[in-house]
Structures are given as C-alpha cells and as structure tokens.
Amino acid sequence: MKLKGWRNRIIWGVCLILSLVFISFYGGAVSYGLFFAVVFLPVLSMVYLALVFFRFKIYQELEGRNVMAGEAVPYYFVLQNEDWFSFAAVRVRMYEDFSYVEDVPGHREYELLPGENFRYDTFLVCKYRGTYPVGVREVTVKDFLGLLSFRYKLRDGFEAIVRPKLIRMEHLKSLKDVEPLFSPVGGTAKTEYDLSVRKYENGDSLRRIHWKASAKTGELMSREMTGEEKQGIAILLDTVRYESRPEGYLALENKELELFLALGYFLTGRKVSFDAFFEDGEGKRHVERIDSFPGFDHLYEEMCGLEFSEDGNAERFFSSVGVGTLSGYQSVFFVVHTWTGWLEKLTLQLQDRGVQSVVYVVTDKDGEAYSPFSHPGRRVYVYSTRAKLEEVL
Amino acid sequence: MGERGYRSILGALFSVMLYYGSGFIFSGNGGTVFALLIGAAGTAAFFWVSGFGKRMYEAACLCLVGAAFGLSLFRGLWSGWLIRTTTEGEALLEYCGKPGMRLLFEGLMILAITALGYLLAGILQEFWRLQQILAAGLLAAVVASVFHSFPLPRHVFACVCCYAVMVACEWYERVWRKQKQSGERAYMTWLTPFFLLYILMVMFAPYRETPYDWNSAKRLWQNVTEGINYLVGGLFEGEGDFLLPASGFSERGGLFAGVRSDERIMLRIETGMTIPEKLYLGGKSFDTFNGREWTKTDESSAMDTTLDALELLYGVNRFDGEHQRDYIRINSVQVFFDKQKSKSLFLPGKVYQVHNSDSLPIYEAGGDIELERRKGYGFSYQSTFFRLNRGSEMFDRLLRENTWEEEPELWQKVQKELRVGQDFSIEDLRERQRRIAEVYGQAPELSERAMNWLTDVCGSRGNGYDRLKALEEALAGLTYTTRPGEMPKEICTPSDYLDYILFEKPEGYCAYFATAFTLMARSLGYPARYVQGYCVSGNSSEVRSGEAHAWPEVYFEGAGWIPFEPTPGYYETSYAPWKSMEDIAKEREEALKQQGQNYPGTTEEHREEQRTDPETPAETTETEDEAGAGPERLWQVAVILMILATVGLSLLMIELLREKRRRSRRDLALEYRETVGECFALLEQVHLGHKENETMREYGERLKQTKIPEKAFAFLERYEAAVYGSSVPTVEMLEQVKIGRQALYAVLEEEKGSLARFYKIKLYLYHKNS
Structure with a gap:
C-alpha cells in the first residue's frame, strides 16, 4: 500500500536520473529540455498545491453551537470548489480527541471540478463538557500528478460549547443501602444541644460555643446538638484541575460534573433538598441550596460555565467548608478525583458525628485499591472517566 | 463540456506538432509560431464555448476564422490588415506573385492541419x-532526435512533453479511486491552465549546446573525499603530517623513517612542448636544517622567482648571447590540481609568468609561490619558464666559467625582452644575492671524517661546479631505499646527520640525499637550498603521489638557482640535453654530404618536415542541400508512422482478443448488465440517451414517440424490475436485450453509415455497466 502511494514519485525519480545521465552526455535544447521537463513537474505540483491551499473552501455547520455532551447533533460540512480549475483530490480529517462524527468518510478523497461541491450530512457527538474545536481538523490536498501532497490544519474551524450531560436516574445502585435517607420526610438534624461538649471545630456556629466550658478548659468548646435527627444532604465537588493538557483534564472533569449533576438531579427528583458546595475558577467558594427543579436548573447552568482551577487545592476547599458545617448534614457526598489521607480523616470525623459519607472517586486507576476504605459509615465508589454512569451509578 | 473542451485542447496540441512536422518536411522551416498557436487556441476556444464541434463543416468554418485571426496577428498589422490583405489579394489576382501564393498556401495549410489535429484528437x-x-512514441522520437542531431523546435518539444504529461495524468486519473462527480475528460479540461504553464516553462527553460560540466560537483566531491583522506592519513600514517601520506608532498621538511609509493594522481600537467628530460616541479624550499628536519626562515616577499629567471637570462646573454637557445628555451606548463590540496604552486625552476584559473592573488614567500588558501580539485594555473639545457657541454661551461659583472644596459634589455x-634594478639583484648568501650560505660544521670524505670526493676538481658534480655523483652512488628506518635520537645537528648518512647508514630516499648534498654544497662555499615537490617524466601528463621528490638547488651568480640530482636512480636519467644549433648544422652537412645532394629539402628528414601538415583541414564534403534532405525525412516520418500504426493495430487486436475472452467467461447477470449498458450507450449515440431523474417507464414512453423500433427498447420494463425489484436476470431476459441491441445497431448504421463500425468497436472495448 505504501509502495503504491510512492509509485509516481519513484517513476519521477527514475526519469530524473535518466535525464541527468542524458545531459551529461548530450547538449542541446532537447536534452536539457527533457531534464527541465522532469524538474518542472514537482514545481508545477507545488504551484498547484499552493493555489488549492489558498482557494479551497470548506463550509461546516453544527445545529446549535451549545450542545450537550454525548448528544448526537446534526452536523454537515461542504467541500466546495469555487475556482476555475480542478481540485484533484481533497481529503478531510475530523477532530477525534473530544468529539467524533458518525459515519465519518475516513480516507476517502474527493475530486472537485469548478463549481462542484460535496456535502456530507451527519451527526456530531461531543464527548466532554467544555469549549473546544470540533468538525474538520485537517485537510490533505494532492496534486494531479500524484507527486506531492500537502496537509494543513483548517484555518477557519469552529468551536462547540458543550454542556455537561445530564443523566436522569430512577435509582442509584450505589446508594441502595442508604436510599431511605433520601425520602423527603426522612432525616432531620439535631436541634437541641446535648450535654456533651466537644472542642470547637472550624465552621461551628458561634452560638454553639460553650463559653463556660471554654473558659474552664482554656480552649473553645462547642455544644453537641441533640434531639431530632440531622437532616439535609451536602454534595461537595472537587474542582481542582489535575492536568494541564486538555487530553488529560477534559474527560476527568466531564465525568465529575456528570456524576455531580446526576446525583443532584436524582435528589431533586426525589424532592430531597441538598446543598451543593464547589469552588469556581477563581477560588471562590459557592454554596447553592437546591430544593426544586428551577434551583437545579440554575445549578446546571453554573456547572456549564464552571472552570476548574489548576491553582485549586481540594484539601483547602474541604477544610474551608469544615467538619462543623458538614456535621449538620445527614449525608455528605464527595465527588473527587483523588483519595487522600485528609479525606479519609474528614470522613471519619463525620462518621463520628453520625454523618453518612459517600465518596465518589473519578479515576482511571484500579478501583480495587479503594475498596478497603469502604465500610458501613462511609462508602467509596470508584468510576473511571470512561464509565457509563447510567449503567454503573 | 468536458469532452469538447478536452478534444479542443488536444487538437490544439496536435495542430502545433503537426504543423511543425509538416512545415519541416515541406519547406524546411518552422513557419509562423504565433499564428498557429493563436489559430489553434482560437479554434479550441470556439469549439469549447460554442459547442459547435459536432459537425465537420462547422469545424472547418471555425478553423478558417481562427487561422485568419492568427495570421493577421502574426503579420502585426492590425491597422493595416485590410490594406495588406487587399494588396496581397490584388497581387494574387493581377500577378499571381509569390507573396500572395505563399500566404494562401500557409493559410490553407493551417486550416488543414488544425482540422486534422481536431480529428486526430477525436x-x-x-x-x-x-x-x-502515441505519447510513448513521441517521447521516443524526441529522445532519438538527440542521438541523430535532429533539430527539433523547442515549441514542438514542449508540446510533446506536455502531451506526454497529460496522458500520464489521465492515466493516473483513470486508476485513481476517489469520489468523483464528472468524467476524466472534464477533469483534464479544467487542468489546462497548468498544462499551458508547463509548456511555457519547458519552452523557455535554459539550455546549453554542450553536455553539462559536472566539474563543480566533481570538485566538491573531490574536496570532500580528499579532505577525509588527508585527515585519516595524517592521523594514522603521516607522523602528524597530514599532507604527506595522501599526496606524497609535504609542507614540512622532515626526514621520515619511510615513505610509501602511491599511484594516486595528484596533478595533471600539459606542457607547451614535449620535454624529454625530467620535469622538476618545486613546491616548497627550505633553508635551515637542525639535524632532523628542514625549516624555512626565509619569508622574503621579494619577487625572487622572477629575478631568478631574469638573472639566468642576463647571465646567458652576457656569456653567450648569440647562442641563447643552446642554453635555455622558453616553454610553458599548465598544471591542474586533481587530488592535490595545497596552497603551494608546483612550478618548474626559472618561472617568470604565472596565471591561475581563479585569478587569485599569489604571494612569494622566500622564493616559493603560494596562494592565500589551499586549493583542491579543479584549480589550475599556467606558467612560462626557461628550460635549461642541463647536461650539455655548453651549459656546464656557463656554470663553470660565468662570472658576475654588472652591465646595466644588458640588464634593462633582458627585462624588456622578458616583459x-x-x-x-640591478641593485635589486645584488640585494637578492646578498640575502641568498646570508640565508642559504651558512656552512655547517663538518666532522673531520666528513671533511675528509668531501675532500676525497671533490678535492681533485679545480672548479667549484666540477666539485659539485663530483659530490652529486658520489651521493648518487649510495643506496636508495624508501624505508631507511628511524634516525637515532642522538642526531641533532647537521654534522651528526652527515656522519650518519655517509658512514653509519648510507642509504635513504630522495630527502636524505638532497639534504646531504645541500649541506655539503654549503660547505664548499655555495649557497644551497633544499626543495620538495614532484619529479615527473617530461612527456607525462599525470603526476602521481609516488612521484613526490626532494632535490637540492645551488645558487650560481649570473645563473640563479640550479638544481642537482644526487638521488640514486634519478641521477642517471634527470638530464636530456638538446643539441646546439651548431651541432645540428654540422649533422645536416654530414647528412647532405652522404647523400650527395645540394637541396637541403631532399633528405628523408626534410621530406618528413615537408609532408602535408596533418592539421591542414581536410577537404570538407559538400554540405547537403536542405531540400535534398526533405524526401529522406519524409521517408523517416512515414516509417515511424507505419511502425506506430502497426503497433497500434497489434495492441488493438490484443485488446479485442482479451475482451472476447473476458466476455466468454462472464456470468449471466454480468452479461445482462453489460448488454443493457451497451444498449443505453447505443441510444445515446443516436441522441436518445436516458435523462437524469427519468424513470425507465418514462424513458420507454419517450422512446415510443421516436422512430426506434419497439423491440429495441422492450427490455426496459423487465430491466426496471431487475434493478428495483428482486427478480434475477434470466436467459430469456438476456435474449430480449440482445435483440434490442441488434435493433439498435441497425438504427446506428442507418444514422452513422460507415462510421457505425467505429462505434461498435468502441462499445465492444469500452462497454458501460449500467
């Protein structure tokens, strides 16, 4: 196959050698003319390719620039010859890293005479949330002599703004043990102070501080809430960017957001209120109280534009939320990329306070390594970036 | 559009080629270039744009328009076109004169050839x-024209090349698998601008009448390879001397343990006249010896070389000016560097003019002529020098008896003569003599043994020159070897060296003997120097590295530097004196007396001289009349055409046989599809082709309205079912299609007449699959 592609070049090379031998022994217009006739062929090819490079047009359109990840959107591209000479062979290559085109033409070459065009209607699927170029990536043009080809990146490509995929779940397999906790009437937080006091923890309300005990012990002490059961669910999202290259972070962030939104949507559907904690790209902490679909829609819009930050620090974020704040919830869900010691410590602290923790780790590493961390008070689930949440969640 | 356009383009190409072919045959000249090109282009444009190419008479009218347009442009008389035409028309009518007839003939020829070109393209x-x-044949003819010096016009050649490229391009297009919407002819038509550009590029490409001189490439290659050789040789063989192993010549004056003999060609030389004696080409001279190695301290930039030649000429003229040619003769030598890489110029002694091929400045450094940088392969220089009649009695007498006296007038005369x-000034010469005596005259301290040896060898000779000759002869009696071995480390003075060479190990190669002679010549009171270079046979054209040599030169006032040859093996053959004019005259007289004839030109020798000069141009044959060559060319063209026709017909037969074989092996379904395809093609030939978006039923209805018999298209109904339904072609269906095809053939014959056979062959070979 490779030799076939080089056939014309080999023939040209042989002709060149023969012409060189010819002019070594014979002078005159014809022998030199033959030499230049061979030499000028690649020159002619280059001129032709240069013209095609400047004159070839591709038009492409995506139905709606805002698409949802995983959704097949109508897309078409048109190869157009608006010029006065034939385009011998044009081949296109699509972006494949973060999106793909269904029934892509592949290695097909197109010949376009003046005025001709070739339209290809298909569907485009963006795999991940984000803003990135889609559609035609490169164009390869070949000359009519089969000597030279020129590949170039499309100058006028376009980008798609891809929203995260919203997975609608009826049940969460990972939470079947604790599903009763998600009933609208289940789970309440304690409302009365207990007799027991404990050390002050970051995030504890000032009203809970037991000043007398604090004066006695010399350090701040907080009252333990008792009475009714804790209520409310918190979902914390790790928004740290762990890779610098899009090939590394897009899939990961996409999966985290999907998971986060799938959980949120599930809870909203069950009419279970929850608080969503996350940091934006500038390091500012956000807390969104979601108790209805409009609220969830607002959260979704925020997630669409959410920027993960390379400067972010998960430990810092979770610490800023604090055990004290989280202790007020019945269950806390963590959507993270890495399982660290501080996360383990945090979840243990929550467990001590009777808060159920569920940690979703999105990683491509072996999930078996995380199974020792799971126990009744704390569940750890591992999903890869390629996991189909509809099936595993 | 694609069919017509492509045919027009090919027609234009063929018209140009045919015109020049026919013009060459009939009239011997190329005719009017632009007229034909524009005429053909105009014709092609008309065909293309108007779509009138279907009928031959319309084509002829358009050819006429195009040709007239082209002719008038060529004549360059836009404003006077009518006048010119009218004038010539009148001339034609009134006088039937030549200008009018020529115009008419040319016009008719252009018409005919343009039409022929279009037909040929079709x-x-x-x-x-x-x-x-045809493309292969034309290319072969072009190549053959070079071998037979056939003067092919450049525009024809360019058209041939373009046509060959177009055929290759179409060939490639036919096998190229890609998504297409049109046929290859439309594709090729729309590539025409590039083919026109190609024709122009080829037509105006530069050329030379002589084959390409690869010297620059050769030079580069040589320089690279020699550089590697020098480096390798110097690192591994030359004891740090990078030049010696590769070239034999060294810019250092070392005495090595051995030298190797090599056959690599370092220089090529061409002498003005054959030199029977050895030719010594000096490269570098040295003045100071430390017991193991010669070094050069004399870096004087005075024109020593030229003064040396002047001094000799002056001395000879003073001594015996009337018989100057018995002592010296002018000669020239051109030296070409081959594998040599050096900044030294290798020159014979007594050089007074040097010119180099690159017009580089040359410098004198202590009597040696050098360049600023090393040069290699391809560099050459020419020098004019005095050849010395060494070994002759007369020259020996000059060296023996000449004394120095200042004669300013003679000195000026000699300078004028030499130009x-x-x-x-004569003071310059004096200054030079003083410097030479100072630098080259420092006598070494000889040991008592060496002094005795020298006295034994030279003592009986009264004259200084005779003593030197005796010394030369004595050293030449020692043993020559290329491997004398390493000198003991204790040898560190000239005296030690002389004791070593004379008594301990009296053997060595040229450098050893030259060194010994130089030192002892100085001891005898003569300034002497050690020279390295090459020594070749005078009639040799190649100087090999094994011919590198070292020799001594002794300075004689009034004669300059005179070389000696003390090396065993070289001594005997270094001199080949020529006879003096007096001796020659005496010999002639003797010969005449023996033959008893008076006329000096009747001896065998003189008859030899008077034989026809072989360089006299031989009588040339009559130049062939171009008109006479016309029939021969016509015959050649006819032969070529016959060969092409034979080959073409043979290939056609082969194609037909192959197609027949293929048809016999196809299955029913394929045969059915192909037969249907033929029927569609036949219908298209009679202008009843299937239209786009027309169903088979509609097509059948349309055909019923025509004069085509119904059996010719009865297959359409069942064909539709076969294509769109699930029915499989049967024998019956096939028979029906065949009947239809026969009927369509009959219609075609009725419409096209004898041309129908042509279409049948075409269909047979290029069937269409429906």
Whole structure:
C-alpha cells in the first residue's frame, strides 16, 4: 500500500536520473529540455498545491453551537470548489480527541471540478463538557500528478460549547443501602444541644460555643446538638484541575460534573433538598441550596460555565467548608478525583458525628485499591472517566 | 463540456506538432509560431464555448476564422490588415506573385492541419491505448532526435512533453479511486491552465549546446573525499603530517623513517612542448636544517622567482648571447590540481609568468609561490619558464666559467625582452644575492671524517661546479631505499646527520640525499637550498603521489638557482640535453654530404618536415542541400508512422482478443448488465440517451414517440424490475436485450453509415455497466 502511494514519485525519480545521465552526455535544447521537463513537474505540483491551499473552501455547520455532551447533533460540512480549475483530490480529517462524527468518510478523497461541491450530512457527538474545536481538523490536498501532497490544519474551524450531560436516574445502585435517607420526610438534624461538649471545630456556629466550658478548659468548646435527627444532604465537588493538557483534564472533569449533576438531579427528583458546595475558577467558594427543579436548573447552568482551577487545592476547599458545617448534614457526598489521607480523616470525623459519607472517586486507576476504605459509615465508589454512569451509578 | 473542451485542447496540441512536422518536411522551416498557436487556441476556444464541434463543416468554418485571426496577428498589422490583405489579394489576382501564393498556401495549410489535429484528437479520445502509444512514441522520437542531431523546435518539444504529461495524468486519473462527480475528460479540461504553464516553462527553460560540466560537483566531491583522506592519513600514517601520506608532498621538511609509493594522481600537467628530460616541479624550499628536519626562515616577499629567471637570462646573454637557445628555451606548463590540496604552486625552476584559473592573488614567500588558501580539485594555473639545457657541454661551461659583472644596459634589455611587467634594478639583484648568501650560505660544521670524505670526493676538481658534480655523483652512488628506518635520537645537528648518512647508514630516499648534498654544497662555499615537490617524466601528463621528490638547488651568480640530482636512480636519467644549433648544422652537412645532394629539402628528414601538415583541414564534403534532405525525412516520418500504426493495430487486436475472452467467461447477470449498458450507450449515440431523474417507464414512453423500433427498447420494463425489484436476470431476459441491441445497431448504421463500425468497436472495448 505504501509502495503504491510512492509509485509516481519513484517513476519521477527514475526519469530524473535518466535525464541527468542524458545531459551529461548530450547538449542541446532537447536534452536539457527533457531534464527541465522532469524538474518542472514537482514545481508545477507545488504551484498547484499552493493555489488549492489558498482557494479551497470548506463550509461546516453544527445545529446549535451549545450542545450537550454525548448528544448526537446534526452536523454537515461542504467541500466546495469555487475556482476555475480542478481540485484533484481533497481529503478531510475530523477532530477525534473530544468529539467524533458518525459515519465519518475516513480516507476517502474527493475530486472537485469548478463549481462542484460535496456535502456530507451527519451527526456530531461531543464527548466532554467544555469549549473546544470540533468538525474538520485537517485537510490533505494532492496534486494531479500524484507527486506531492500537502496537509494543513483548517484555518477557519469552529468551536462547540458543550454542556455537561445530564443523566436522569430512577435509582442509584450505589446508594441502595442508604436510599431511605433520601425520602423527603426522612432525616432531620439535631436541634437541641446535648450535654456533651466537644472542642470547637472550624465552621461551628458561634452560638454553639460553650463559653463556660471554654473558659474552664482554656480552649473553645462547642455544644453537641441533640434531639431530632440531622437532616439535609451536602454534595461537595472537587474542582481542582489535575492536568494541564486538555487530553488529560477534559474527560476527568466531564465525568465529575456528570456524576455531580446526576446525583443532584436524582435528589431533586426525589424532592430531597441538598446543598451543593464547589469552588469556581477563581477560588471562590459557592454554596447553592437546591430544593426544586428551577434551583437545579440554575445549578446546571453554573456547572456549564464552571472552570476548574489548576491553582485549586481540594484539601483547602474541604477544610474551608469544615467538619462543623458538614456535621449538620445527614449525608455528605464527595465527588473527587483523588483519595487522600485528609479525606479519609474528614470522613471519619463525620462518621463520628453520625454523618453518612459517600465518596465518589473519578479515576482511571484500579478501583480495587479503594475498596478497603469502604465500610458501613462511609462508602467509596470508584468510576473511571470512561464509565457509563447510567449503567454503573 | 468536458469532452469538447478536452478534444479542443488536444487538437490544439496536435495542430502545433503537426504543423511543425509538416512545415519541416515541406519547406524546411518552422513557419509562423504565433499564428498557429493563436489559430489553434482560437479554434479550441470556439469549439469549447460554442459547442459547435459536432459537425465537420462547422469545424472547418471555425478553423478558417481562427487561422485568419492568427495570421493577421502574426503579420502585426492590425491597422493595416485590410490594406495588406487587399494588396496581397490584388497581387494574387493581377500577378499571381509569390507573396500572395505563399500566404494562401500557409493559410490553407493551417486550416488543414488544425482540422486534422481536431480529428486526430477525436480518434485518440476514443481509443485510450492509442493515446498511450502515441505519447510513448513521441517521447521516443524526441529522445532519438538527440542521438541523430535532429533539430527539433523547442515549441514542438514542449508540446510533446506536455502531451506526454497529460496522458500520464489521465492515466493516473483513470486508476485513481476517489469520489468523483464528472468524467476524466472534464477533469483534464479544467487542468489546462497548468498544462499551458508547463509548456511555457519547458519552452523557455535554459539550455546549453554542450553536455553539462559536472566539474563543480566533481570538485566538491573531490574536496570532500580528499579532505577525509588527508585527515585519516595524517592521523594514522603521516607522523602528524597530514599532507604527506595522501599526496606524497609535504609542507614540512622532515626526514621520515619511510615513505610509501602511491599511484594516486595528484596533478595533471600539459606542457607547451614535449620535454624529454625530467620535469622538476618545486613546491616548497627550505633553508635551515637542525639535524632532523628542514625549516624555512626565509619569508622574503621579494619577487625572487622572477629575478631568478631574469638573472639566468642576463647571465646567458652576457656569456653567450648569440647562442641563447643552446642554453635555455622558453616553454610553458599548465598544471591542474586533481587530488592535490595545497596552497603551494608546483612550478618548474626559472618561472617568470604565472596565471591561475581563479585569478587569485599569489604571494612569494622566500622564493616559493603560494596562494592565500589551499586549493583542491579543479584549480589550475599556467606558467612560462626557461628550460635549461642541463647536461650539455655548453651549459656546464656557463656554470663553470660565468662570472658576475654588472652591465646595466644588458640588464634593462633582458627585462624588456622578458616583459615581466615590473622593473627590477640591478641593485635589486645584488640585494637578492646578498640575502641568498646570508640565508642559504651558512656552512655547517663538518666532522673531520666528513671533511675528509668531501675532500676525497671533490678535492681533485679545480672548479667549484666540477666539485659539485663530483659530490652529486658520489651521493648518487649510495643506496636508495624508501624505508631507511628511524634516525637515532642522538642526531641533532647537521654534522651528526652527515656522519650518519655517509658512514653509519648510507642509504635513504630522495630527502636524505638532497639534504646531504645541500649541506655539503654549503660547505664548499655555495649557497644551497633544499626543495620538495614532484619529479615527473617530461612527456607525462599525470603526476602521481609516488612521484613526490626532494632535490637540492645551488645558487650560481649570473645563473640563479640550479638544481642537482644526487638521488640514486634519478641521477642517471634527470638530464636530456638538446643539441646546439651548431651541432645540428654540422649533422645536416654530414647528412647532405652522404647523400650527395645540394637541396637541403631532399633528405628523408626534410621530406618528413615537408609532408602535408596533418592539421591542414581536410577537404570538407559538400554540405547537403536542405531540400535534398526533405524526401529522406519524409521517408523517416512515414516509417515511424507505419511502425506506430502497426503497433497500434497489434495492441488493438490484443485488446479485442482479451475482451472476447473476458466476455466468454462472464456470468449471466454480468452479461445482462453489460448488454443493457451497451444498449443505453447505443441510444445515446443516436441522441436518445436516458435523462437524469427519468424513470425507465418514462424513458420507454419517450422512446415510443421516436422512430426506434419497439423491440429495441422492450427490455426496459423487465430491466426496471431487475434493478428495483428482486427478480434475477434470466436467459430469456438476456435474449430480449440482445435483440434490442441488434435493433439498435441497425438504427446506428442507418444514422452513422460507415462510421457505425467505429462505434461498435468502441462499445465492444469500452462497454458501460449500467
């Protein structure tokens, strides 16, 4: 196959050698003319390719620039010859890293005479949330002599703004043990102070501080809430960017957001209120109280534009939320990329306070390594970036 | 559009080629270039745009328009076109004169050839193989024209090349698998601008009448390879001397343990006249010896070389000016560097003019002529020098008896005679003599043994020159070897060296003997120097590295530097004196007396001289009349055409046989599809082709309205079912289609007449699959 592609070049090379031998022994217009006739062929090819490079047009359109990840959107591209000479062979290559085109033409070459065009209607699927170029990536043009080809990146490509995929779940397999906790009437937080006091923890309300005990012990002490059961669910999202290259972070962030939104949507559907904690790209902490679909829609819009930050620090974020704040919830869900010691410590602290923790780790590493961390008070689930949440969640 | 356009383009190409072919045959000249090109282009444009190419008479009218347009442009008389035409028309009517007839003939020829070109293009378009054969044949003819010095016009050659490229391009297009919406002819038509550009590029490409001189490439290659050789040799063989192993010549004056003999050609030389004696080409001279190695301290930039030649000429003229030619003769030598890489110029002694090929400045450094940088392969220089009649009695007498006296008038006369381009005063010469005596005259301290040896060898000779000759002869009696071995480390003075060479190990190669002679010549009171270079046979044209040599030169006032040859093996053959004019005259007289004839030109020798000069141009044959060559060319063209026709017909037969075989092996379904395809093609030939978006039913209804018999298209109904339904072609269906095909053939014959056979062959070979 490779030799076939080089056939014309080999023939040209042989002709060149023969012409060189010819002019070594014979002078005159014809022998030199033959030499230049061979030499000028690649020159002619280059001129032709240069013209095609400047004159070839591709038009492409995506139905709606805002698409949802995983959704097949109508897309078409048109190869157009608006010029006065034939385009011998044009081949296109699509972006494949973060999106793909269904029934892509592949290695097909197109010949376009003046005025001709070739339209290809298909569907485009963006795999991940984000803003990135889609559609035609490169164009390869070949000359009519089969000597030279020129590949170039499309100058006028376009980008798609891809929203995260919203997975609608009826049940969460990972939470079947604790599903009763998600009933609208289940789970309440304690409302009365207990007799027991404990050390002050970051995030504890000032009203809970037991000043007398604090004066006695010399350090701040907080009252333990008792009475009714804790209520409310918190979902914390790790928004740290762990890779610098899009090939590394897009899939990961996409999966985290999907998971986060799938959980949120599930809870909203069950009419279970929850608080969503996350940091934006500038390091500012956000807390969104979601108790209805409009609220969830607002959260979704925020997630669409959410920027993960390379400067972010998960430990810092979770610490800023604090055990004290989280202790007020019945269950806390963590959507993270890495399982660290501080996360383990945090979840243990929550467990001590009777808060159920569920940690979703999105990683491509072996999930078996995380199974020792799971126990009744704390569940750890591992999903890869390629996991189909509809099936595993 | 694609068919017509492509045919027009090919037609234009063929018209140009045919015009020049026919013009060459009939009239011997190329005719009017632009007229034909524009005429053909105009014709092609008309065909293309108007779509009138279907009928031959319309084509002829358009050819006329195009040709007239082209002719008038060529004549360059836009404003006077009518006048010119009218004038010539009148001339034609009144006088039937030549200008008018020529115009008419030219016009008719252009018409005929343009029409022929278009017809040829049409035929070739139908038979692809013929196009390939024609392209190959034309290229072969072009190549053959070079071998037979056939003067092919450049525009024809450019058209041939373009046509060959177009055929190759179409060939490639036919096998290229890609998504297409049109046929290859439309594709090729729209590539025409590039083919026109290609024709122009080829037509105006530069050329030379002589084959390409690869010297620059050769030079580069040589320089690279020699550089590697020098490096390798110097690192591994030359004891740090990078030049010696590669070239034999060294810019250092070392005495090595051994030298190797090599056959690599370092220089090529051409002498003005054959030199029977050895030719010594000096490269570098040295003045100071430390017991193991010669070094050069004399870096004087005075024009020593030229002064040396002047001094000799002056001395000879003073001594015996009337018989100057018995002592010296002018000669020249051109030296070409081959594998040599050096900044030293290798020159014979007594050089007074040097010119180099690159016009580089040359410098004198202590009597040696050098360049600023090393040069290698391809560099050459020419020098004029005095050849010395060494070994002759007369020259020996000059060296023996000449004394120095200043004669300013003679000195000026000698300078004028030599025309060296610079005035030297006699003081310059004196200054030079003083410097030479100072630098080259320092006598070494000889040991008592060496002194005795020298006295034994030279003592009986009264004259200084005779003593030197005796010394030369004595050293030449020692043993020559290329491997004398390493000298003991204790040898560190000239005296030690002389004791070593004379008594301990009296053997060595040229450098050893030259060194010994130089030192002892100085001891005898003569300034002497050690020279390295090459020594070759005078009639040799190649100087090999094994011919590198070292020799001594002794300075004689009034004669300059005179070389000696003390090396065993070289001594005996270094001199080949020529006879003096007096001796020659005496010999002639003797010969005449013996033959008893008076006329000096009747001896065998003189008859030899008077034989016809072989360089006298031989009588040339009559130049052939171009008109006489016309029939021969016509015959050649006819032979070529016959060969092409034979090959073409043979290929056609082969194609037909192959197709027949293929048809016999196809299955029913394929046969059915192909037969249907033929029927569709036949219908298209009679202008009843299937239209786009027309269903088979509609097509059948339309055909019913025509004069085509119904059996010719009865297959359409069942064909529709076979294509869109699930029915499989049966024998019955096939028979029906065949009947339809027969009927359509009959219709075609009725419409096209004898041309129908042509279409049948075309269909047979290029069936269409429906």
